[in-house]
Amino acid sequence: MTDVTATPRAGFGSFFRRHPRAWAIGGGALVFALLGTGAVVAGAAAPEPSPTPVAAASASPTPTATTPPPRPAPAAVPAASRLRTCSVADLAADPRLADFQGQVVNATTGEVLFDRGGQTPSRTASVLKLLTSAAALQVLGPDYRATTTVVKGATPGSVVFVGGGDLTLSRTPSGDESVYPGAAHLDDLAAQVEAAWEADPATAGTPITSLVLDSSYFADPAWEPSWNRKELFDGYMPEITALQVDGDRDSPYDSTSERSEDPVGRAGEAFADELGGGLDIQRGTAPAGAAVLGQVQSAPVSTLIQQALVVSDNTIAEMLARLTAIVSGDGNSFSALNSAIPKALQAYGIDTTGIVIADGSGLSDNNAVPPSYLTQLMRKVNAREGTLGVILDGLPISGEKGSLSYSDRFTGANSDADGAVWAKTGWIDTGYTLAGVVYAQDGTTLTFAVYALGDVSDDAKQAIDTITTGFWRCGDNLSNN
Template sequence: MPSDVPPQPPRPTSRRRLPVLLAAVLVLVLAVVGLVVVRPGPVERWLADDPAAPSAAPPEPSPVAVLAGTDIGAPMPATDGLRTVLDPLIADTALGGRVHVSVTDALTGQQLFERGGGTGTVPASVTKLLTAVTVLTARGPGYRIPTTAVAGAQPGEVVLVGGGDPTLAAGDKGFYPGAASLKDLAEQVRTALGGTAPTRVVVDSSLYSGPRLEPGWDDDIPTGGYGAQMTALMLDGARKDPKASQGWAERVSQPDLTAGRAFARLLGVPEGEVRSGTAPAPPAGSTETTEATEAPGATGAPVGATGPGAQLGVVQSPPLIRLVDIMISDSDNIIGEALARQVALARGRPASFTGAASAMTEVLSELGLPTEGLALADGSGLSRRNLISPTLLTETLALAASPDRPELGGIFGGLPVGGWSGTLRDRYGSVPGTAAGAGTVRAKTGTLTGVHAIAGVVTTAEGRPLTFAVLTDRVPADGMEPARGALDRIAAALATCGCR
């Protein structure tokens, strides 16, 4: 049964824009962040800190374009035309009894079509789009999350202080490209201690507070391979095996202590000498400090100071823009939760599920985005207590694509491409009525049992970029494939649209 929310006239955008003067700049922004990239590449090549070293390998062949280009002079679809095209597709019974939709012109931010657009709906993983925008706003694209080692209260005692980096690796190569390494940190500690041998490792993961699992998560998430206990210290997203493939992976039950034991082995400390605790307060001394961080035992810790709390070493995560890219492209739930907590820390809130949700809502409101119907419980979208409106998603995407906030454009780099990459690799082509979306739809998907969503950017047949969101949260439990096909037909219809 289709949604019982009747069609409404287009609502005015919640932000003022300069559509004509800024349109050319917008297309440049979209090109830079990847809406006209020729093909996706590994994160480490997109966002490497240094230019790639010369290689003796033969050059790759010229890539083939997989995304349609935009045309700032292309006409904008009309609301009546969109209604004619979309209403029958929204009525598809495969989408269940509650389907909410919003379509916005990416160049002007004007909403062109909505059906229950302002209604909070369970979003699943499209929540990560809000996590990305809020963390890039609150922290900035270049921020790095530290993991610190400080001197403990007793001689030879080393405190490993978690700063919330979910990508930290034990050795030279972990699950995530370019991750910081405990091996490097252990070398710094040995140098700082000089002739003093480490005798004990204290694990300080006190930066995170509150429950380690969100109450709205399904019962099987902690053991189902897509979620984990959220702690401020972990290795490889809490994966038991850093060589695990993308997606499902067995997770450790105590991520912080597992990391502490790995650090102890690197320092030559018996695993029996690993315990939980907190770092001593940093000593007074030199005013030279490490990069600012909210991690206890690291903020203001003087370089070169001695005694309990003195910094022995620090390693940094990849920049947030790279973590955002991985979160979106791989739909990484653990990174999503970690980045949400960075929003909380930046805003002086507890690094907890509730603190993160409150801080994210605050940032979205300050950005001038419509938060009516918004209720956040986590940053990954695993919680069924999340409610997000399609209009909030389309306006968020339009803001990120505009020249007003260039730091937000990074959210597009990881968006899967229809028929090409990520969660859309095998979609747009195999189901009737979806082929037009291949190479023209770039979107984040969301899936929980009974919940299916998609939100992103699509280029019309005439070259007009649109932002769109379709959320449905009452699909029969066995209806995943039909629901996905119905969602894809809606996005593909926008790709073929003149709709005037």
């Protein structure tokens, strides 16, 4: 076996220990060889070149200091939303809601808590009256009153009955309120005309023999082409003429009452009776500059809006819409509404993109408003911005007031939300809607809009009430899942 600790054999190390001078000379030679081998080899066949003088270095220009571009700042990280756990997903899937759309917003923070197609413009039914009311407040103002006038006619013995767009003018006796409390009355107007007629020396002692009816303030057609004509005979909508009485109802005391197909003629006959009867009634226009014999005014816009909203009165809604279009300079026909209403609404600072206005009441399927517009508008209504508090004061209230207090609304378990839902109802053949404010169980104020569209039946109302009560129960813990 080999011993790995044996003395090493003599070799180069032993030689250099015995001959240190040789080690010094040899070591230097070795270093020289290692460092210069390449040069010696490369130049072995050529003589050493003479050194070349080095030219003086020219001065280099001083570099210009540059500022490095700023580093892009990272985008601000949005604040994390709280985790919300109260879901109404099963309620939103209720088949009674058919094609469901909806949005719910925290009215204080503006945060969208729940959304199902909230950005899609769709038909609104009578919820559209919220937009009509907001536009009227912006253009007309809360104190505006529509005026009905009688002027002297162009021929002896004639007077002209000029409609000023007051569809609430009543044929009931003064002191006997119609379906529209505070409305002007024909007997008051007739008394003014007779007094002025007798006070004028040119007509005193002579009879009024003819009555001209001027309804030119509103343009034709009087019936919006997309409306179902049965709404006239079912008692929900009159023809929209600038001269009519009691919304052209058969019964001036009933909200739902059959309407005629000649509202101007009905108004003329009622006024002729107030003037004593037996008059020749004609259609025409008032002479320019004719002397005024009498005039009466409607209730103010603030009152009219509340009357329109609380029981969803189509007549007043169309009256307000048409007057808004006229005063804004957009025209006096249905077609003028699509420019007049959105233009007026722009003053509230909410994007009106996608909104289509076919009428003022919401009866047409051609109207289109996204639920998101309504949630934003109702935030301003709830805050009573400008004059929008008028709308809040006119809203139906669950279990307490108007169309949300009827026997088929917020019943059973949904009565838990009685008094907490302030909202406008909507119903047409192709949809049910509801939009407004929920004062939730946890103290949060929510604004909301829900649509049940398509093949719907009357029980869609209860499904809408149920999901709205769900919003009330969840409050700020409402989840979008």
